[in-house]
């Protein structure tokens with residue numbers, strides 16, 4: 001039974017712990033993004049707020065996709081999708097990407113254990129997290145992006161090109177890669193504090 005007082009806002013029930021979209025990036029666009037990978041620009045991933053690699057929580061290589069005019073098409077597509085998704089489900093106050101998009105590579109043995117993308121410090125402005133699956137599911141084993149929803153562990157779709165969007169306060173992980181390599185783009189849409 002709902003006991004509603006009128007605080008002036010309509011109640012909506014569209015929340016989902018994560019949602020996914022397919023077909024926004026064409027295969028040749030994904031291949032183009034993959035060609036940006038440049039070993040000389042990669043860094044061992046750090047966990048935000050700590051500044052140094054924490055191998056117990058995370059092991060992967062990352063580089064950033066420069067926000068330059070040639071790459072605007074990637075940023076624009078993702079921003080449009082985030083806005084669409086936000087208007088449909090979350091109604092968060094959003095401002096934009098406050099960090100460049102991250103290109104991630106998980107090789108055999110790499111992983112990112114349970115965490116939130118949201119927390120104290122600079123990451124407290126994060127509202128929506130986005131992952132793009134850049135690898136074919138048969139290119140790697142393990143490497144599942146998973147969410148903990150109550151006590152259930154749910155795996156996100158792996159198909160190349162799938163974009164998974166979730167509130168940055170949802171707990172998630174990437175399981176260890178047991179074979180092959182998985183690549184992804186990760187982006188965070190930020191906004192003013194929750195109110």
Ligand SMILES: O=C(O)CCC(=O)C(=O)O
Nearest residue numbers: 104117131145174184186
């Ligand atoms: O690679 C992914 O799909 C997600 C990685 C992740 O959770 C993160 O970078 O915060």
Ligand SMILES: [Fe+2]
Nearest residue numbers: 115116117172
């Ligand atoms: Fe994350």
